[in-house]
Amino acid sequence: MEPLLVFQWFGIAAMAAVFSIVVWLVPVRLYIEALSAGVHVGFSNLIGMRLRKVIPSGVVRPLITATKAGIDLDINQLEAHYLAGGDVHRVVGALISADKASIELEFNQAAAIDLAGRDVFEAVQVSVNPKVINTPKVAAMAKDGIQLIAIARVTVRANINRLVGGAGEATILARVGEGIVSTIGSAESHKKVLENPDAISKTVLAKGLDSGTAFEILSIDIADVDVGKNIGAELQTDQAEADKRVAQARAEERRAMAVAKEQEMKALVEEMKAEVVKAEAEVPLALAEAFRAGHLGVMDYMRYKNIQADTSMRQAIAGPDDGGSSTIEGD
Numbered sequence: 001m002e003p004l005l006v007f008q009w010f011g012i013a014a015m016a017a018v019f020s021i022v023v024w025l026v027p028v029r030l031y032i033e034a035l036s037a038g039v040h041v042g043f044s045n046l047i048g049m050r051l052r053k054v055i056p057s058g059v060v061r062p063l064i065t066a067t068k069a070g071i072d073l074d075i076n077q078l079e080a081h082y083l084a085g086g087d088v089h090r091v092v093g094a095l096i097s098a099d100k101a102s103i104e105l106e107f108n109q110a111a112a113i114d115l116a117g118r119d120v121f122e123a124v125q126v127s128v129n130p131k132v133i134n135t136p137k138v139a140a141m142a143k144d145g146i147q148l149i150a151i152a153r154v155t156v157r158a159n160i161n162r163l164v165g166g167a168g169e170a171t172i173l174a175r176v177g178e179g180i181v182s183t184i185g186s187a188e189s190h191k192k193v194l195e196n197p198d199a200i201s202k203t204v205l206a207k208g209l210d211s212g213t214a215f216e217i218l219s220i221d222i223a224d225v226d227v228g229k230n231i232g233a234e235l236q237t238d239q240a241e242a243d244k245r246v247a248q249a250r251a252e253e254r255r256a257m258a259v260a261k262e263q264e265m266k267a268l269v270e271e272m273k274a275e276v277v278k279a280e281a282e283v284p285l286a287l288a289e290a291f292r293a294g295h296l297g298v299m300d301y302m303r304y305k306n307i308q309a310d311t312s313m314r315q316a317i318a319g320p321d322d323g324g325s326s327t328i329e330g331d
């Protein structure tokens with residue numbers, strides 16, 4: 001009896017293990033839920049999801065939602081999108097919203113948008129209900145030198161067909177800002193811009209700024225325009241200050257050259273004075289040599305002294321002369 005009892009207990013444990021595995025592989029509650037909603041999901045599909053590490057509820061429940069909304073989807077498509085890392089619930093929600101809004105959106109297109117990293121459900125919402133984007137403050141200068149600071153509100157609608165590969169909001173804001181700067185910069189006076197700010201929005205809107213983006217620009221409205229600095233006057237002031245510094249530098253250069261030239265001339269005069277003193281020092285020696293050689297007589301010497309005295313008298317009458325030659329005394 002004891003071996004038979006062990007065998008029976010072993011059989012019961014084996015059956016319990018098999019039952020547990022079957023219950024884990026086949027989510028019976030989810031199967032009944034799908035069956036009651038009119039969605040046929042085979043046991044092989046549920047078991048295959050478990051083996052492929054797919055959470056069955058993450059695929060079956062979106063399928064039930066889509067079926068109830070009147071959208072025919074294949075469970076294999078949803079599972080493939082799940083395995084690719086997509087958000088099945090978001091894709092199904094986007095498909096239902098697009099269908100109710102009469103927007104053409106296929107599953108493959110929605111799945112591609114979702115896998116591209118964009119929120120496809122939000123894109124459908126923005127396509128139905130346009131979105132308003134506020135630009136940061138854009139500063140630009142008119143031709144008269146006055147700075148204007150503008151803020152614009154851009155109303156956009158998502159373009160489903162360009163969501164994959166299309167540029168985002170940052171590109172829209174950059175292009176609108178560039179258009180505002182270009183329009184204000186081409187204005188002859190800032191007063192014309194202040195008088196007619198809608199000219200900015202009309203000019204910018206006509207440039208086709210939504211080209212290559214995931215949005216369609218519906219309108220561009222200038223919310224506020226403020227007068228900023230007088231950039232032209234500041235630039236002229238800075239230029240005048242720069243010209244002044246350049247002129248001062250050139251004047252200082254000329255003054256330095258003049259001082260250097262003056263110092264050079266003084267050095268030359270001092271050198272000439274030294275030569276004169278040296279030459280005057282040799283005069284007595286030359287007179288003495290002329291006396292010894294008989295080339296100069298006493299009367300000649302006296303006439304020389306008279307001429308020298310007369311020259312000194314003339315210089316004294318004319319005025320002080322610091323640079324006059326020294327008087328030569330006789331031996």
